[in-house]
Amino acid sequence: MPATSQAQQKAAGAALAAKRGEIKKSELKGASREMYESMSEEQLEEFAETKRKGLPGKKS
Template sequence: MPAKSKSQQQAAGAALSAKEGEKKVSSLKGASKSMYDSMSKKELKEMASTSQSDKPKHVHKKKDS
């Protein structure tokens, strides 16, 4: 699953670094912590490797009307 925004791609990269032991898990916050807990290393690698070109900085959730 490719990242939908630059922020999501960066969070996946941080979570992947923790999964690979390059970063302390305790340093993760927010989305990266959630991704670390819920995604496999393979999923994180796929999301983190997504190109950032043509991606918005953030994708906001749509509110239900």
């Protein structure tokens, strides 16, 4: 399932970076922390690879 907003795509990217050890989990806030704890690396990859062009800034 692709991301439905640019904010969701960015949060998934941050959570994915933490899962891979590129950033510390303590640096995550809000939605990215929730995504880190509740989603697998494969799910995060799917959200993070979504193209931002044409997506709204925030999900309404």
